[in-house]
Amino acid sequence: MDWIRGENVGHGSFATVHLAVPRSKSGGVFPLMAVKSCGFSQSSSLMKEKLILDELKDCPEVIRCFGESFSYENGEKLYNVLLEYAPGGNLADKLKNYSDRRIPESEVRRYTKALLRGIHYIHKLGYVHCDIKLQNILLGSEGGVKIADFGLAKKAEGGVSACELRGTPLYMSPEMVYSGEQGPPADIWAVGCVVAEMATGSPAWRCSDVAGLLFRIGIGEEVPEIPGNLSAEGKDFVRRCFAKNPSNRWTAEMLLNHPFIADDQDFDDDVDVVSLTTKEDQSASISPRCPLDFPDWASSTCSITFLPLPVYSPESGSSLSRDLWSISPSVHLRDLVNNQILLDWSVSDDWLTVR
Structure with missing residues (x-):
């Protein structure tokens, strides 16, 4: 052409x-x-x-x-x-168009269902997007969702990559941070971040720096706060995305049948969704957010595209021959914060909208 x-x-x-x-x-x-x-x-x-x-x-x-x-x-x-060409811009632009910086739940449901249809297709063909976020969800001429920017996408080969970490920190899943595992569940975690951000107008995580953010994502049991302004089924949907253990996280196919986005359901905020909640979910508590305001870097679209794993020397008391994945997440992230692991931000595909 x-x-x-x-x-x-x-x-x-x-x-x-x-x-x-x-x-x-x-x-x-x-x-x-x-x-x-x-x-x-x-x-x-x-x-x-x-x-x-x-x-x-x-x-x-x-x-x-x-x-x-x-x-x-x-x-x-x-x-x-x-x-x-997607003339409607992206969902980050869409969010800014609302006076309260929140997308109405009816629209959140519609965008989420279309997003999941696309992700289900991507996963079915054996790929992981690795960078699902508002900036990469475009809107066509009639408002339809168009997933874009597959520069970080990869084949799902058992879910684990031993030498690189892909994605945008705010949307990274726990397993991506602490072990480099990049399977389909990582995209589902990012969907939860997207839904939370559309519903509240703010990123799912609030933290003052990248190092602190990675510690919160990769260490312990904390998950992002479930948006309080969502309906009961919306809260349950996000909770399914934010399962800390990727094996407990719902798949795109399962989420497409969730009442939050099912066509034949009409729920209100007082609906009881106990039938959707497991004993594990009922016993889990939601940790509080960091009280710090989210800084300017939070809205940037920079992506980590390469993260070498730490090399442990005999002087440090660690064995070079042991399996890298036996290193505890806390040690791995401590080295990250202490700059023993260098982040290469130069090769990220940071799209700046200039419409």
Whole structure:
């Protein structure tokens, strides 16, 4: 498809997004398109994203890919991926449009159901998105959900990756933080964060720094506070997403049948959902939030894309030959905070909306 680069609509650390205008419309009607471009030398991640989108092309809740091309512009070779353009922006933008910065529950239900349909399809094809968040949930011309930005997505290979941690800290699951486990349950935890943020207008976690946030996510039994303004079934839905143990977390398929988003249910805030609550859930308590206001970095879209695991030396009293996963989460996170583990923020795909 022959196209012309149009208006800039966003950029990240290594790529840019522009509108793509067809050079000629003689061949028929063309959909609205955006082109995501980066230098050829940095194109491996974008090429991988294009291949994943090709596999997910039959899912209406995933942003469509129309092809790829190479171009030479200002003396540089660029790799370009043509994508479906979502004129409704993303859910983070949508949230800002409400005076109280809260999306009505009826809309939260609708967006959540569409999001879960997309995630269920992604998981069914063997992938994990790894970066579900408001900024990556786009809205089409008719308000339909379109999951975007598969730059961090990966094949679900037993759920464990021994040398990298992907995602945005605010949406990371406990198992991602303390062991690098990145299976489908990690996306479900992020769905819970998304629902909580839509309902309250604030991130699910409140903390003053990244190190403190990672400690709270990865150590102990604390989970984000369940939004008090949600209906009873909404609270239960979020609780299912925030199961600390990933094996107890509901799958996307299970959540699609939850009363919170089921088509044939009409509940009010006083409905008793004991039938949905296990003994384990009934005995669990919700830890209080950190009282500190959430700083500016909380709303950023930066993503950790690489986190080397600690190497333990004989001098530290640890054995190099032992299984890395036998290292306790508290030791692992302590090393993280003490800067023995370096976070590489430079390769993250931090999209800044400039509409």
